[in-house]
Amino acid sequence: MQLDNEPTLIIDHRDDGAMQSVVARGVWQVHGLCQKGVLKSLNKKLRELKDNPGLAWDLSQIVSLDHIGAQMFWNAWGKQRPDQLKLDARQEELFNRIEQTGSYELPHHRTSHLNWVVALGAGILSFFEHLHGFVLLIGRLVLDFGRLLRQPVRGPWREISANIFHSGFQALGITALVGFLIGVVLSYLSAQQLRMFGGDIYLVNILGMAVIRELGPLLAAILVAGRSGSSITAQLGVMRVTEELDAMLVMGISHGYRLIMPKVIALAISMPLLVVWTDAMALIGGMVSANIELHLSARYFIQKLPSAVPAINYTIGLLKGVTFGILIALVSCHFGLRIKPNTESLGRGTTTSVVTAITVVILADAVFAIVFNEVGFF
Secondary structure (H helix, E strand, O other): OOOOOOOEEEEEEOOOOOEEEEEEEEEEOHHHHOOOOHHHHHHHHHHHHOOOOOOEEEOOOEEEEOHHHHHHHHHHOOOOOOOEEEOOHHHHHHHHHHHHHHHOOOOOOOOOOOHHHHHHHHHHHHHHHHHHHHHHHHHHHHHHHHHHHHOHHHOOHHHHHHHHHHHOHHHHHHHHHHHHHHHHHHHHHHHHHHHHHOOHHHHHHHHHHHHHHHHHHHHHHHHHHHHHHHHHHHHHHHHHHOOHHHHHHHOOOOHHHHHHHHHHHHHHHHHHHHHHHHHHHHHHHHHHHHHHHOOOOHHHHHHHHHHHOOOHHHHHHHHHHHHHHHHHHHHHHHHHHOOOOOHHHHHHHHHHHHHHHHHHHHHHHHHHHHHOOOOOOO
């Protein structure tokens, strides 16, 4: 039994039995096509009509037509309109869209030996674009810091305190663990080499200089960049996706004063403290390993350390901590503010932020090594 408005195809034949025209009627929409057996039957008929280009098609009697039904006709016509086609005015726009979509071709990129020049140029332009945005961010930070100095009572102290807690206090566990293990490994490997030359007493010198001057600040910075840096970028990115940043601008709240400056100040304060904490844990780990490997007592280790490591090295380590903290915060905020309102950009921006922050920290450490190459060794 045929239902009301069921999609049907009526085929008219000539006197010689050849098919002459096809008339479509009913509701050619998804809810009508999904009735039991209807879609299979219509597809079978349309496949039989596909090899008859001279047919005249009349779709003007269709009650309603959606994209699914129109696509069925389009496939039966071989992706092009037949010569004899009668459509309702409402159907013209639908088939025009299908025709434009079907005729679209992906752009063809020609391979060339100069493609590397294009890629290099794009990379250089991207670098200078990021550099320009980074300089603007630093300028905004300087202005916000000047505003804080003029009106310290109205400063974002609660945000600064919260960021110190998240970036500093909550990072004590992981920095202590990594610092202790690095101290153990470095002391163990150095002890094996020093024992061969009878220089056991110089383990304190090697371990103290390596940890306090280089490894302590660098390890703390890398851990904070991976932990807190990614958190900062993700936080700003989520605020971009949820349009919280736009809402702050509408309410007249500055991004730099309430979001960026508190994070920079917090990391500038917490990073030197984390450097001291990491140094202490690494030295304790080295002291334990030295006691086991070379039977150097903890008392000897503590007494020897001040004379083995000049005091200026502690200052250099703290200065590195402040510099690394500021750089990590700036890089993380820079990429966080550049995230577009979609989840793909959020993941890619967070990954790029962490990699860039670690790279910048290592470059800054190299600059410190060059500038202070003759300081703190005697």
